[in-house]
Amino acid sequence: MGKLLKKEDLTRFLYKLRQRGDLIAPVKTNTTRFEKINDIKKISLEDIPQFSPKKFFVPQKETILKYDDNKISHKKIMGEKIIFGIRLCDINALHRMDKVFIEGDNPDTYYKKRRENTILIGYNCEKPLKTCFCESMNLEPVYDLFFYNMGNYYYIEVGSEKGSKLVSRLKDYEYDPVQIRCEKKLNKKLLLRHHQKNVWSKLTKDCVSCGKCNTMCPSCYCFTIRDENDETLRRGERVKEWDSCQYKDFTQVAGGFVFRETRKDRLRHRIYHKLLYFRQKYQKDMCVGCGRCITYCPSKIDFVEAINKLR
Amino acid sequence: MVVSREPRTTTYTPREARIISCKQLTSDTYLYTIKNVFNKKILPGQFVEISVLGVGEAPISVCNYDEETIDLLIRSVGNVTSHLVKLKPKQKMLVRGPYGNGYPLDDLKKQNLVIIGGGTGVAPPRSVIEYVLENKKDYAKTSIFLGFRSPKDVLFKEDIVEWKKSLNTYVTVDKGDKTWKEDVGVITTLLDKYKIPSKAKFILCGPPIMIKFAVQKILEKKYLEQDIYVSFERNMKCGVEKCGHCMIHGNYVCTDGPVFKWDKAKKFQE
Numbered sequence A: 001m002g003k004l005l006k007k008e009d010l011t012r013f014l015y016k017l018r019q020r021g022d023l024i025a026p027v028k029t030n031t032t033r034f035e036k037i038n039d040i041k042k043i044s045l046e047d048i049p050q051f052s053p054k055k056f057f058v059p060q061k062e063t064i065l066k067y068d069d070n071k072i073s074h075k076k077i078m079g080e081k082i083i084f085g086i087r088l089c090d091i092n093a094l095h096r097m098d099k100v101f102i103e104g105d106n107p108d109t110y111y112k113k114r115r116e117n118t119i120l121i122g123y124n125c126e127k128p129l130k131t132c133f134c135e136s137m138n139l140e141p142v143y144d145l146f147f148y149n150m151g152n153y154y155y156i157e158v159g160s161e162k163g164s165k166l167v168s169r170l171k172d173y174e175y176d177p178v179q180i181r182c183e184k185k186l187n188k189k190l191l192l193r194h195h196q197k198n199v200w201s202k203l204t205k206d207c208v209s210c211g212k213c214n215t216m217c218p219s220c221y222c223f224t225i226r227d228e229n230d231e232t233l234r235r236g237e238r239v240k241e242w243d244s245c246q247y248k249d250f251t252q253v254a255g256g257f258v259f260r261e262t263r264k265d266r267l268r269h270r271i272y273h274k275l276l277y278f279r280q281k282y283q284k285d286m287c288v289g290c291g292r293c294i295t296y297c298p299s300k301i302d303f304v305e306a307i308n309k310l311r
Numbered sequence B: 001m002v003v004s005r006e007p008r009t010t011t012y013t014p015r016e017a018r019i020i021s022c023k024q025l026t027s028d029t030y031l032y033t034i035k036n037v038f039n040k041k042i043l044p045g046q047f048v049e050i051s052v053l054g055v056g057e058a059p060i061s062v063c064n065y066d067e068e069t070i071d072l073l074i075r076s077v078g079n080v081t082s083h084l085v086k087l088k089p090k091q092k093m094l095v096r097g098p099y100g101n102g103y104p105l106d107d108l109k110k111q112n113l114v115i116i117g118g119g120t121g122v123a124p125p126r127s128v129i130e131y132v133l134e135n136k137k138d139y140a141k142t143s144i145f146l147g148f149r150s151p152k153d154v155l156f157k158e159d160i161v162e163w164k165k166s167l168n169t170y171v172t173v174d175k176g177d178k179t180w181k182e183d184v185g186v187i188t189t190l191l192d193k194y195k196i197p198s199k200a201k202f203i204l205c206g207p208p209i210m211i212k213f214a215v216q217k218i219l220e221k222k223y224l225e226q227d228i229y230v231s232f233e234r235n236m237k238c239g240v241e242k243c244g245h246c247m248i249h250g251n252y253v254c255t256d257g258p259v260f261k262w263d264k265a266k267k268f269q270e
């Protein structure tokens, strides 16, 4: 059972939501990306966003502590966020990052709070891109609400208790949405036991280790920790910053030794982490099939195609 | 509305620990004893992240501990460690941890132990040796084989004198000098020269090349893969299976390790 919302009532609906905290939704300029919304009319649901909203959960650079001489302090935990218009792949990417940052013995303080203080309202993709292969990636309905475009209406699927409270006043409606069909498919089974195959050398021949595949990926979360001093050299911040497993120094230890020396090793590690290692640990794939790492790779490296060719 | 507030501590916030003593062991390596400020129990083989504000953090393995103190062997090789070794007693060190699985002391009970350490890789097993000395009745025979580059690189000289009193302890150097009375040659030669019990558990820590040849030798002698414990070194930024840096073949060295059994570790591929 879901709900129905007249399109003309969307602004009012979002306006009310925004009273709870920051509203974050896709805005179209030269690209479509998630931004904090001041003017609700600027929201654009038309295109699949080029960038996922991951930076609102794992910022590119985030202060983990501040120091002044030897006195340590922390930045404040921020209030509620409403993410509107997020696609199912990006919703699942967050859900999979939750495994890393929230589950286990040492949850990440800031990430955990951010996720607890978030309402996720998704938007259905009607037409996948040529590079999308989410259909192969077992996406789950892990949202609070999910919007479907129905002409003059939105059909809203309720995915959580939290979500249900937000739409309790809206009209009930019954609808069975059609599942998205992607032309591109990934045959994951082929990946097993191919560690040494020369397919990896071939695939990485043109890789330039730029790390764009990590940056654009909604579920790549690896980071480094480093200190940034201000000009006094006494004050500064310890920051947690995006890092790339494609950079050579990613595995470098003090003294200089690098464990993943070749591009082949590094790119294969990324793909294996996405599709094998993560699953061994969390019973899900880290990759959600958004295809961004393929679209935005300067060398057009397509790991899906490469895997599908394995025998 | 959620009220914003400052957390008192976070996943990555270090604690202050007073430095009790500091001893220079070789030209670039120092043994620090700091106050044990953790409320978690430490295990031999675990590590901590130590930091210098304004410089950064580095993973350092615990090389001995009790309820009051923790020993850390710090070799000045990187940015952080070269700052760390400037710290003096009574000053504070910043630490978080302890992290990692450590050695499975219960599995090792009643067993003959063979401890093999090379260079600064002697540090993690040192806490096992000290543990064994304190709980001698729980363990059968223990032999220790240590390797260093040259006589002036030998670490824990005073401890070695103590260990020799009750455990079979052998030290070798790659290149000796006039004063050196003990063995010369790579560590594997010791494994041929001295008798090891026919059933034993092996604890290995040292440079990758030493591990490789020592494991080969042990397996040649028909010991079992699952009786060999190897401690891994990796780039470790977070220590809590988040940053991704330490991952090898899907295993987190910071939590699944740093100690792995060889039957598992032999399958690791970059």
Ligand code: SF4
Residues within 6 Å of the ligand: A206, A207, A208, A209, A210, A211, A212, A213, A214, A246, A267, A293, A296, A297, A298, A299, A300, A301
């Ligand atoms: S985006 Fe492409 S070229 Fe850049 S690191 Fe990734 S695979 Fe290599």
Ligand code: SF4
Residues within 6 Å of the ligand: A213, A216, A217, A218, A219, A220, A274, A286, A287, A288, A289, A290, A291, A292, A293, A294
């Ligand atoms: S397709 Fe590429 S960018 Fe998208 S989730 Fe998978 S690995 Fe990340």
Ligand code: FES
Residues within 6 Å of the ligand: B235, B236, B237, B238, B239, B240, B241, B242, B243, B244, B245, B246, B247, B252, B253, B254, B255
């Ligand atoms: S050190 Fe960060 S994941 Fe292991």
